[in-house]
Amino acid sequence: MEYRFLGKTGLKVSRLCFGTLTMAPMQQNLSPEEGARLLIHAREKGVNFLDTADLYDNYPHIRRALAVAPDYIISTKAYCYDEKTAREALERAYRGLGQDYVHLFMLHEQESLYTLRGHEEALNYLVRQKELGHIGAVGVSTHFAGCVKAAARFPQIEVVHPLINIEGIGIQDGPRELMEQNIRFVRDNGRGIFAMKPLGGGHLIASSAEAMGYLRDAEWADSIAAGMQSFEEIDANVAFFENAPDAMERMEKLHGKKRRIIVQDYCEGCGRCAARCRQGAISIVDGQSHIDQDKCVFCGYCAKACPQVCIKVV
Numbered sequence: 001m002e003y004r005f006l007g008k009t010g011l012k013v014s015r016l017c018f019g020t021l022t023m024a025p026m027q028q029n030l031s032p033e034e035g036a037r038l039l040i041h042a043r044e045k046g047v048n049f050l051d052t053a054d055l056y057d058n059y060p061h062i063r064r065a066l067a068v069a070p071d072y073i074i075s076t077k078a079y080c081y082d083e084k085t086a087r088e089a090l091e092r093a094y095r096g097l098g099q100d101y102v103h104l105f106m107l108h109e110q111e112s113l114y115t116l117r118g119h120e121e122a123l124n125y126l127v128r129q130k131e132l133g134h135i136g137a138v139g140v141s142t143h144f145a146g147c148v149k150a151a152a153r154f155p156q157i158e159v160v161h162p163l164i165n166i167e168g169i170g171i172q173d174g175p176r177e178l179m180e181q182n183i184r185f186v187r188d189n190g191r192g193i194f195a196m197k198p199l200g201g202g203h204l205i206a207s208s209a210e211a212m213g214y215l216r217d218a219e220w221a222d223s224i225a226a227g228m229q230s231f232e233e234i235d236a237n238v239a240f241f242e243n244a245p246d247a248m249e250r251m252e253k254l255h256g257k258k259r260r261i262i263v264q265d266y267c268e269g270c271g272r273c274a275a276r277c278r279q280g281a282i283s284i285v286d287g288q289s290h291i292d293q294d295k296c297v298f299c300g301y302c303a304k305a306c307p308q309v310c311i312k313v314v
């Protein structure tokens with residue numbers, strides 16, 4: 001496994017980052033024990049970096065894994081906009097993970113220069129926590145190319161976690177080329193980059209080797225967060241990142257199953273899921289939620305927003 005420094009943070013991370021959304025209740029809903037076993041296996045294979053979020057509800061899984069693999073580098077993120085919300089999110093992370101230190105803490109799903117300005121109080125709070133030794137680095141995650149570029153204006157932001165994949169699926173404000181250009185710009189300005197959604201949330205499964213290869217071979221990506229939900233998937237991804245001779249075939253074979261999102265028929269049509277979806281994939285038709293599978297990136301965020309628990313990514 002190759003390791004690279006994440007920008008100037010001093011964090012030396014594996015190129016393959018364990019994206020833990022897939023094990024969360026809103027996706028595969030693995031038990032903390034099952035999730036921890038996968039994380040420990042990945043650590044044994046050389047993956048030393050994992051990504052989670054306040055939203056994912058999987059701190060218990062990670063906490064269990066840390067008891068066996070304490071040297072994981074942890075990235076988490078939350079929807080914070082001021083000091084209070086940032087402090088509360090950070091405290092939830094410490095409590096949930098059973099740690100008094102988080103390597104990387106990011107503002108989740110930032111959209112633009114204006115969002116970043118509006119959330120600067122939270123950023124400044126996180127920087128103070130860093131100075132006090134409670135956080136290793138501060139960053140932002142985003143699906144917007146414009147936001148990636150805007151991040152360069154904020155010295156507080158050391159890491160950018162952008163959505164990018166070979167087809168540009170899920171990028172909100174332009175093609176893949178624009179996102180890549182802005183990533184290069186912010187990286188040249190000294191920020192660390194770890195990419196998300198290499199398979200477009202599942203749409204690129206049929207050409208997963210080509211899609212994953214695009215990011216693996218990108219010199220501008222310090223690390224790539226890939227969701228993994230089985231031992232076989234971890235082994236295939238690790239082999240792929242280590243350029244094993246049969247890695248391409250294993251990758252294609254493994255990803256034979258296409259993902260889907262389903263809405264149960266007891267949906268009450270309240271529209272909260274549609275309001276939550278940044279991809280514009282949900283509409284309410286005849287009093288029920290309908291999801292356009294072609295627009296969906298299978299993030300599962302709508303599932304979290306549903307009070308009736310009737311959405312599931314399978």
Ligand code: SF4
Pocket residue numbers: 263266267268269270271272273274288289305306307308309310311
């Ligand atoms: S949030 Fe749940 S109940 Fe409301 S419209 Fe969406 S799926 Fe239906």
Ligand code: SF4
Pocket residue numbers: 261276277278279280281282291295296297298299300301302303
């Ligand atoms: S429909 Fe749900 S899972 Fe799909 S992109 Fe929208 S929020 Fe994410």
